Amino acid sequence: TQHQLMRSSLSLGKLTTIFITHLHGDHIYGLPGLLASKTLNKALRPLTLYGPPGIKAFIECSTGSAHSELAYPFEIVEFAPGDTFAFDRFTVSVRPLVHSIESFAFDIKEHDTAGRLDEAKLRSEGLEPSPLYGELKRGRGVVFEGRRFEPGDYLLEPRKGRRVVIAGDNAEPEVLAEALDDLDLLVHESTYTQPVFDALEKKHQHTTALQLGKSAQRHGVKNLIATHISARYGQSGAHSIEEIYNEIAAVYKGRVFIANDFDCFELRRDGTLVKG
Known part of the structure; x- marks a missing residue:
């Protein structure tokens, strides 16, 4: 994350909030370096880190062992399932997932806007x-x-806020059933195609493209972004990334994208998802 951030047009100076889904290394090892970079870049805006129990011990151990002194106000909030955090324009609710360790999804609900005058x-x-x-x-x-x-x-109808669910590693999309009905956008892992998963000798707790597509279709999810694709799919792998897309599209009739680093999406007021 730290290196990719440096390659992007995003500014560390504007970073104020980080949410972590779970404590597996591929999701947290970049954090200590990123936190230190904020100090080196003189990006001194306060930063709040939200994560599962254990995130505080990890950060304190890694920054302490490296003698990293953060020169900006920094707060760590360890959450529990069901916690909700309020921000200016939206709320973030924490939902549990099914994985080999505690893993969570973030249910982001934009506030409804009051009716405008006609x-x-x-x-x-x-x-x-x-x-x-x-x-x-x-x-x-x-x-x-x-x-x-x-x-x-003379008051027009209030405008309903948009809603997005961003999920961490998860073996069962249906664990989010309550949050998926008529959802505007689901960002969810799709690690394998079903045939590849079925052939694995050791089953890891991840979702297949078929599982994800069926669940999104069942609950009327309007837009879907598939993430966390296995390295076996792509230019250097034995399989094509199109296999993931095609397996989802065969059972899901909404709009679907396969996420890549640096992708930027806009969820418009009418529910349309557009890739920038």
């Missing part, structure tokens, strides 16, 4: 922008030139 309608009825608009937005009726305007007649 300004075109107000203007057409003679009420131009003025402090009276503020009264209507606050739910209070107003009188203008002898006529009463009630907020219920």
Whole structure:
């Protein structure tokens, strides 16, 4: 993560929050170096790290052994299943997964926005922008030139917030069933195709493309980003990445992407997911 961040256009100086799904090495070994880099780059904005029990001991041991002194305010929050954290525009809820160690998903819910004023309608009825608009937005009726305007007649429907679930390593997508119904976007591992998994002598606790596609289709997930693909799929592997995509697409009719480093996605208000 540290090296890829340096290759990207993202700035360490703007990093304020990190969420960790579980404590396997491929998900946390880059953290100590990243934390130290923030100091070296004089990126002194406060940083909060959220992770499962044990993340604090790992960070304190690694930074302490290396005598790394972090020159910025740094807080570690160890969460438990069911915890919810509130931010300015959204909440993050922690959901447990099925893996060889504790692993979690983050259910991110954008706040609903209050109904906007139908300004075109107000203007057409003679009420131009003025402090009276503020009264209507606050739910209070107003009188203008002898006529009463009630907020219920001019407030548009509230806009429902978007919702995204980002999952760590997980062997059973259905453990998230409660969170998947009508979900806007699911970001979930798809480590193997089903035939490859079936042929493995030792079964690791990961999800196949077939499992993921079936679960997403069953619950009406609108968009899907598949991550954590085994190295056997790709240019240097014995299998093609298209095998992952095709196995998902055979059973899932929503929009699906296979994630790559540096990919950027926009989840639009209408629910459309667009790759930048």
